[in-house]
Amino acid sequence: MEAAATTCYRHPSYETYVRCTRCERSICPECMCEAAVGHHCPECVKEGRRSVRQARTVFGGAVPGAVAPVVTYVLMALNVLAYAVEVVRPETVDRFAVLGAALTGPDGERYYYRGEEYAGYTLTGIADGEWYRLVTGAFLHLPPDTSFGVMHLLFNMFALWNIGRAVEGQLGRARYLALYLLAAVGGSVAVYLLAPDTTTVGASGAVFGLAAAYWVINRRLGRDMAAVNRFMTGFLLWMVLSALFTSWQGHLGGLLTGALVTYGLAYAPARLRTGPLQAAGGAVLLGVFAVAVVVRTSALTGG
Numbered sequence: 405m406e407a408a409a410t411t412c413y414r415h416p417s418y419e420t421y422v423r424c425t426r427c428e429r430s431i432c433p434e435c436m437c438e439a440a441v442g443h444h445c446p447e448c449v450k451e452g453r454r455s456v457r458q459a460r461t462v463f464g465g466a467v468p469g470a471v472a473p474v475v476t477y478v479l480m481a482l483n484v485l486a487y488a489v490e491v492v493r494p495e496t497v498d499r500f501a502v503l504g505a506a507l508t509g510p511d512g513e514r515y516y517y518r519g520e521e522y523a524g525y526t527l528t529g530i531a532d533g534e535w536y537r538l539v540t541g542a543f544l545h546l547p548p549d550t551s552f553g554v555m556h557l558l559f560n561m562f563a564l565w566n567i568g569r570a571v572e573g574q575l576g577r578a579r580y581l582a583l584y585l586l587a588a589v590g591g592s593v594a595v596y597l598l599a600p601d602t603t604t605v606g607a608s609g610a611v612f613g614l615a616a617a618y619w620v621i622n623r624r625l626g627r628d629m630a631a632v633n634r635f636m637t638g639f640l641l642w643m644v645l646s647a648l649f650t651s652w653q654g655h656l657g658g659l660l661t662g663a664l665v666t667y668g669l670a671y672a673p674a675r676l677r678t679g680p681l682q683a684a685g686g687a688v689l690l691g692v693f694a695v696a697v698v699v700r701t702s703a704l705t706g707g
Contacts, residue, residue: 414432414435415432424443424445425441426439473572476580482543483607498603503604504531505529505530506601506603508527530600542588542589544606560608564610575666587658591609591656597653602651604650604653612655612658613665614662616659620670624671665686
């Protein structure tokens with residue numbers, strides 16, 4: 405005796421004799437999803453995928469290759485967009501670059517600040533409360549009319565594209581973004597502490613932080629370090645040589661920050677490698693940066 409035909413629960417106009425082996429709902433050929441035994445309906449397939457734990461790296465990121473390095477691409481786009489703004493409005497560099505302390509005169513020119521203010525001259529920079537410069541300066545680059553010009557942007561974006569994708573794949577998007585921003589701020593803070601009267605721009609501090617993270621990650625994973633060590637040697641040589649025309653302070657600050665943050669992510673005890681605790685660790689580091697800026701500001705201004 406032939407079984408009575410039923411209609412698909414999603415497409416009532418289809419008659420079918422097939423049921424989902426998991427929930428027993430009637431399904432038509434369009435709704436059939438092959439399973440180890442029989443067929444599943446689309447809802448059961450979605451539920452099953454949610455219940456399967458996604459593979460993760462030891463640092464908490466998705467398995468490399470499973471997720472596109474979206475954050476790296478967004479950061480590159482933001483840097484390029486900021487450069488386009490610089491080209492259209494050159495005054496953007498003076499307004500948002502990393503600058504510790506300077507005097508702006510009545511003529512609009514910048515002068516060295518030595519702890520004293522004069523009538524008609526105003527204090528400008530981080531020492532005057534412009535803390536946003538610690539972040540914004542890391543997204544700006546040398547204007548096209550300077551000697552290094554657009555090559556400054558191209559070199560940093562090439563390094564970000566090469567290193568960033570590998571680091572993002574291991575750390576995951578949230579941790580990677582936090583690392584990038586912390587390294588950028590760490591580089592800016594180093595500039596403020598060591599060379600407060602200089603104006604600096606560039607993503608180099610963040611890129612050096614990613615380079616340090618790349619080294620720590622490969623060491624933690626037990627990979628052959630010969631090629632990685634050669635890579636880091638090249639980065640360190642570049643930091644020394646580029647000190648003649650770039651901010652070695654920003655490079656060093658970003659490098660140390662990136663190494664510290666990634667070391668904590670890689671070697672902290674398993675019970676401490678949770679999202680909330682890692683976020684708390686990042687907040688503590690930001691607090692240390694804030695204290696350093698406040699102390700340096702007090703030393704500069706006598707306040």
